[in-house]
Amino acid sequence: MARNADRQTSTAQRALLRAGIALTVAGLALGAGGAAASAAPQAGGLPLPGGDADPQAAGQALTGTVGYVTGPLTALQINPLAKTGVDPLDNAVGTQVADFKPVSTAAVTAPLTRGDAARDLPVVGQVTKLLGG
Numbered sequence: 001m002a003r004n005a006d007r008q009t010s011t012a013q014r015a016l017l018r019a020g021i022a023l024t025v026a027g028l029a030l031g032a033g034g035a036a037a038s039a040a041p042q043a044g045g046l047p048l049p050g051g052d053a054d055p056q057a058a059g060q061a062l063t064g065t066v067g068y069v070t071g072p073l074t075a076l077q078i079n080p081l082a083k084t085g086v087d088p089l090d091n092a093v094g095t096q097v098a099d100f101k102p103v104s105t106a107a108v109t110a111p112l113t114r115g116d117a118a119r120d121l122p123v124v125g126q127v128t129k130l131l132g133g
Contacts, residue, residue, distance in 0.1 A: 074128040078118055
């Protein structure tokens, strides 16, 4: 019985020690955050996270980043089932009435059936080029 009581006491002591360490770390983090916030420059009553911010430089950085983000996305194949035997878009319906020119859905589904990426599609490709992709 004495061994069981010793185990419970040591377990309780470890739990209290862990809780004390967690509270200490949390207090240090709050103290460091408060010191950093009070040392930050003020703009309109609100602290700026990076000190003085240049809106023009931020805009240039954002527009320069758009191409790097959208570039790989525009190169992805839109239809994952393209060029497979189970592609539901690999079908075309066509008709011809009298002497009129035949009409078919192949022109619409062909880019997706071929496995083109977004930048290769007729209308979407022009938009992705504007984004820098």
